[in-house]
Amino acid sequence: MKGRTEILLVEDNQHDQELILQILGQENLADTTQAVENGSEALDFIFCRGAFSGRNCEPPRLVLLDLNLPRVSGLEVLQQIKSDACASTIPVAVLTSSWEGRDLAASYQLGANSYIQKPVELQQFREAVRRTALYWLVTNQRPVAQDTRATRQAAP
Amino acid sequence: MKMPEVLLVDDNPADVDLTSEGLARSECSHRINSVSDGAEAMAFLHREGKYHDAPSPALMILDLNLPRKDGRAVLAEVKTDPALRQTPVVIFSTSQAGPDIGRSYQLGANSYVTKPAELSEFFSVVRSIGEFWLGCACLPSPEES
Amino acid sequence: MTPKPPGTGPEKTKLRILLVEDTAADSELILRHLRRAGFEITGDVVQTAAQFRSRLRSDPPDIVLADYNLGQWRGMEALAILREEKMDIPLILVSGALGDVTAVECIKQGATDYVLKDALTRLPVSIRRALQEKQLREDRRRAEEELAKKVGELAHSNMELEQFAYVASHDLQEPLRMVAAYTQLLAERYHGKLDEQADKYIHYAVDGALRMQALIQDLLAFSRAGRADMDLTSADCNLIVEDAMKNLAVAIRESNAVVNFECLPVVMGNAAQLRQVFQNLIGNAIKFRGSRPPVVQISAEQENGEWLFSVSDNGIGIAPEHLDSIFVVFQRLHTRQEYPGNGIGLSICKKIIERHGGKIWVESHEGHGANFKFTLPLEAHTVREVMILEPGKEHKHEDARSLVGG
Numbered sequence A: 001m002k003g004r005t006e007i008l009l010v011e012d013n014q015h016d017q018e019l020i021l022q023i024l025g026q027e028n029l030a031d032t033t034q035a036v037e038n039g040s041e042a043l044d045f046i047f048c049r050g051a052f053s054g055r056n057c058e059p060p061r062l063v064l065l066d067l068n069l070p071r072v073s074g075l076e077v078l079q080q081i082k083s084d085a086c087a088s089t090i091p092v093a094v095l096t097s098s099w100e101g102r103d104l105a106a107s108y109q110l111g112a113n114s115y116i117q118k119p120v121e122l123q124q125f126r127e128a129v130r131r132t133a134l135y136w137l138v139t140n141q142r143p144v145a146q147d148t149r150a151t152r153q154a155a156p
Numbered sequence B: 001m002k003m004p005e006v007l008l009v010d011d012n013p014a015d016v017d018l019t020s021e022g023l024a025r026s027e028c029s030h031r032i033n034s035v036s037d038g039a040e041a042m043a044f045l046h047r048e049g050k051y052h053d054a055p056s057p058a059l060m061i062l063d064l065n066l067p068r069k070d071g072r073a074v075l076a077e078v079k080t081d082p083a084l085r086q087t088p089v090v091i092f093s094t095s096q097a098g099p100d101i102g103r104s105y106q107l108g109a110n111s112y113v114t115k116p117a118e119l120s121e122f123f124s125v126v127r128s129i130g131e132f133w134l135g136c137a138c139l140p141s142p143e144e145s
Numbered sequence C: 001m002t003p004k005p006p007g008t009g010p011e012k013t014k015l016r017i018l019l020v021e022d023t024a025a026d027s028e029l030i031l032r033h034l035r036r037a038g039f040e041i042t043g044d045v046v047q048t049a050a051q052f053r054s055r056l057r058s059d060p061p062d063i064v065l066a067d068y069n070l071g072q073w074r075g076m077e078a079l080a081i082l083r084e085e086k087m088d089i090p091l092i093l094v095s096g097a098l099g100d101v102t103a104v105e106c107i108k109q110g111a112t113d114y115v116l117k118d119a120l121t122r123l124p125v126s127i128r129r130a131l132q133e134k135q136l137r138e139d140r141r142r143a144e145e146e147l148a149k150k151v152g153e154l155a156h157s158n159m160e161l162e163q164f165a166y167v168a169s170h171d172l173q174e175p176l177r178m179v180a181a182y183t184q185l186l187a188e189r190y191h192g193k194l195d196e197q198a199d200k201y202i203h204y205a206v207d208g209a210l211r212m213q214a215l216i217q218d219l220l221a222f223s224r225a226g227r228a229d230m231d232l233t234s235a236d237c238n239l240i241v242e243d244a245m246k247n248l249a250v251a252i253r254e255s256n257a258v259v260n261f262e263c264l265p266v267v268m269g270n271a272a273q274l275r276q277v278f279q280n281l282i283g284n285a286i287k288f289r290g291s292r293p294p295v296v297q298i299s300a301e302q303e304n305g306e307w308l309f310s311v312s313d314n315g316i317g318i319a320p321e322h323l324d325s326i327f328v329v330f331q332r333l334h335t336r337q338e339y340p341g342n343g344i345g346l347s348i349c350k351k352i353i354e355r356h357g358g359k360i361w362v363e364s365h366e367g368h369g370a371n372f373k374f375t376l377p378l379e380a381h382t383v384r385e386v387m388i389l390e391p392g393k394e395h396k397h398e399d400a401r402s403l404v405g406g
Helices: A014-026 A039-046 A074-082 A101-110 A122-139 B013-024 B038-045 B071-080 B098-106 B119-134 C024-036 C049-058 C075-084 C100-109 C122-190 C196-227 C237-247 C249-255 C271-287 C345-355 C383-389
Strands: A007-010 A033-036 A062-065 A092-096 A114-117 B005-009 B031-035 B059-062 B089-093 B111-114 C013-020 C039-046 C063-066 C091-095 C113-116 C233-236 C258-261 C266-269 C295-303 C306-313 C360-364 C370-377 C401-404
Touching: A007 A014, A007 A039, A014 A033, A014 A122, A033 A039, A039 A062, A039 A074, A062 A074, A062 A122, A074 A092, A074 A101, A092 A122, A101 A114, A114 A122, A122 B111, A122 B119, B005 B013, B005 B038, B013 B031, B013 B119, B013 C122, B031 B038, B038 B071, B059 B071, B059 B119, B071 B089, B071 B098, B089 B119, B098 B111, B119 C122, C013 C024, C013 C049, C024 C039, C024 C122, C039 C049, C049 C075, C063 C075, C063 C122, C075 C091, C075 C100, C091 C122, C100 C113, C113 C122, C122 C196, C196 C271, C196 C345, C233 C237, C233 C271, C237 C249, C237 C258, C237 C271, C249 C271, C266 C271, C266 C370, C271 C295, C271 C306, C271 C345, C271 C370, C345 C360, C345 C370
Parallel strands: A007 A033, A007 A062, A062 A092, A092 A114, B005 B031, B005 B059, B059 B089, B089 B111, C013 C039, C013 C063, C063 C091, C091 C113, C258 C295
Antiparallel strands: C233 C266, C258 C401, C295 C306, C306 C370, C360 C370
C-alpha cells in the first residue's frame, strides 16, 4: 500500500489508464496515484471501506473521474462524493470521452470541479492530462483535509 | 465556437489589470468582463439595469473581500441559483487563511487560488488558470435565460 | 539601657500591645519594663480566648505578649487564633520557668520568641527585633506585589507590541504588492525605451520594493513564531525534514546539495514550526556553502532526558566571535551582495525552539562548516513504539537515508 495518495484515477479503459499513468509519471506523480477500474472501488477508496478499509484515510488531492464506468456510473460516484459532508470538498475533475452536452451540464450541476473532454489527438491528450494534474495539484489551493472515514456510506 | 466570456470580480483595478494581463499570456482566447464589487457582480449575472446585454460568463474569477457585497455572499448566491450554479467559480484571493479556503469550498467554489505576492509567480499562476480553464477544461454552455 | 543625656528627650516608640496575662502583678511588671525601655504603650490585657479574639478584631495590636499557662487555656492557643484570623502579628511568650525543650517547641510552632519573667530586660530587645522582622516581611510582600503588577503590565504591553507588529506587517503586504508588481512591469515594458536614467531609477525602485516584500515576509514569519498557538502533537521529524526539503527543492537541485538524515525521532511539537526550523537551517547550509557542493548531515540522539538534534554542514563556517550574535534578529554577517537574506531566519529558529522548551546554539570554525544544535523535549512514544503501531509505514532505520538533488 502506498503512502499518501494525491490522485485517485477512476478509469475502466485499460489503454487510457496506462496512458494517463504514464503521463503522470513524467510529472513524478505516478507514485502517488491510485488507479481503480470501476465506480464501486472508487467509492470504497474515498470512504475507506471494502478493499481500502485499512488505508490511512486522508482525502486525495484530486479525483480524475471517467463517466462511463461499470458497476457504479461516474455521475453516481460524483453525486455520492459531492453530497457527503466530508468528501464534498475533494476536487473532482471529470475526464471523459463523452461529448454529450447533458453529461457536461449534469456534471457541473452535481458539483464537479471541472470537466475535461479527452482529446482525440495524442499530443493534445497528453497536454490536457498534464495541465489538469498541475493545475489541481499545484495551482489550486487544497481544502482543509478531513478524514472521510467519519461518514461511511452503505455500499450501493 | 464562441469565445468564452470571463467575469472578473475584483475591487482593486491594479489587480484587474494584472489578472487580465496574466490571462492574456495564456494565449487561450477569451474575453474579459470586470466588475468591482459584489452587487455589480450579481447585477451582471442577472443582466439587470446597465447589464441587460451582458453575456453569460463561462468562468468567474472572484475575489473574496469586496465592497457592497462580499465575495463569499456572491459565491453562495451563484452556487444556490439553479440557473447559475453550473458556472465554474475560481476564488482568487490574497488570503491564505484555512477558514477562508475551507469555507469557499463548502460554499461550492470549484477552485481556490491564492494571489502570489511576487509578480512572476502571479503571472505564472494566472497563466495556469487560463491554460487550464480556458485551454483545457470544457466550460458549460451559456444558459439561455 | 544607658540613661539618656539630659536635654535630649528620649524618643518614645509607640507600641500597641495585647497582653494575655491572668496575673495583675505580672502585667504591671511587664508594662513598667516596657515604659522604662522607651515604649509608649497603649493596649489591653485579656485573660480568655474569647476576649483575645474580640480585642484582635476590634483593635489589632502591633504585638502580642502571652503567658504560657493561663488556667483554662495556653498562650500557644493564641497563636492558633492569630492564624485563624489570618493576622500576621508577632507573638512573644512571656512566661515563668519554661524548659528549653518546651521553649524550642513553641518557637517551632510559630512563636516569635520567648522571654522569662525573671529576665524581662530582654523583652524590649525581643520586641524591637520582632517588629523589625515584621516590617521586613511587609516590605517584601509589597515589593512582590509591585513586581507582579509590573510583570503583568509588561506582558500586556509586549502582547500589544507583538500584535501591532503582526497587523502592521500583514497590512503592509497589499500596497507593497502593488508597488513591487507595477515597478517590475514598468521595468519590463519600458526598459531601453526611456533614457538610461529612467532605467536606473526604475531598477532602484524595483530593488527597494522587492527587499521590502522579503522583509515583510520575514517579519510576519517572526511574528507568527511568537503568536501561534502551540498546538503540540506527535511530530515525526523524518516527515518534517522531507517536507522542508520539498520546499527547498530548487535550491537543493541547483547546488547539487546532499542532505542526509537517519532515524530522526518523533517529538512533541508543532509540526509546521519545526518544519520552518529545519527549512531555515538546511537553507542556510546550502546558502552559505563553500566551493564544494553542500553536504548536510542531520541526526538526533537522546541526552540528559531530551533530544539533541544536530544539523551540520561543510560550508563557510562562522567565526567564534559571532557564534552568539547570529541568532539576534536582523543580525547579518555579510553584505547583501555576498549573500542574500534579512538576518531573520536564525532568530525565528531560536524563537520556535525556545517556545518548545529547548535551546539552540552553534559550533563552528571559519572555513570548516557549522554544526547547529538544538534540544527538544522527549515524546511519550519512542520511534520504536511508533513502528509497532503502524506496520504499514516504510521505516528503514538501519541505514541512513539520503536524498540527492539532481
